[in-house]
Amino acid sequence: MRILTLGDELLRQKAQPVKEIGSEYFKVVEELVKTLYVGDGIGLAGPQIGILDRIFVVHVEGDILRVFINPSIIETSQETMKFEEGCLSIPGIYTDVVRPRSVKIQAWNEKGRPFTLEASGMLARVILHEYDHLEGILFIDRISEQKRKRILARIEKAAAKEQV
Numbered sequence: 001m002r003i004l005t006l007g008d009e010l011l012r013q014k015a016q017p018v019k020e021i022g023s024e025y026f027k028v029v030e031e032l033v034k035t036l037y038v039g040d041g042i043g044l045a046g047p048q049i050g051i052l053d054r055i056f057v058v059h060v061e062g063d064i065l066r067v068f069i070n071p072s073i074i075e076t077s078q079e080t081m082k083f084e085e086g087c088l089s090i091p092g093i094y095t096d097v098v099r100p101r102s103v104k105i106q107a108w109n110e111k112g113r114p115f116t117l118e119a120s121g122m123l124a125r126v127i128l129h130e131y132d133h134l135e136g137i138l139f140i141d142r143i144s145e146q147k148r149k150r151i152l153a154r155i156e157k158a159a160a161k162e163q164v
């Protein structure tokens with residue numbers, strides 16, 4: 001499955017709730033997980049492969065693979081943390097992003113079972129990054145205007161080079 005990159009309109013749309021998490025839906029979960037591993041990423045959301053469903057998968061080092069379907073963020077910490085982020089949809093770009101240090105989230109897993117999770121550190125960061133994808137938000141939206149302009153210019157330059 002192809003991972004959509006910056007400039008694709010689907011990345012900017014709001015994903016819709018999954019109506020039924022049955023055996024049919026498991027194919028979508030599988031596709032997302034497969035693409036996550038092929039892309040060597042730690043998180044991937046439906047819209048990134050053109051599926052506008054509220055689903056993302058996360059697998060950070062030292063943790064299990066986690067599937068979040070129809071997630072809602074219950075709470076985030078006041079305390080924030082700055083950390084370098086990248087995104088499979090914005091290849092080659094890494095920059096510091098400020099986010100809450102921890103998050104409490106409710107979602108359904110691939111078996112259709114609801115769960116609540118309290119995460120902090122890297123897991124929280126990836127969850128918040130992937131959740132943003134469901135809202136059509138990218139990590140470059142969460143940095144300063146100045147920094148974003150620099151990054152976009154860099155991407156444009158690289159794209160122009162590719163076309164030659």
Ligand code: ZN
Nearest residue numbers: 086087088089
């Ligand atoms: Zn991303």
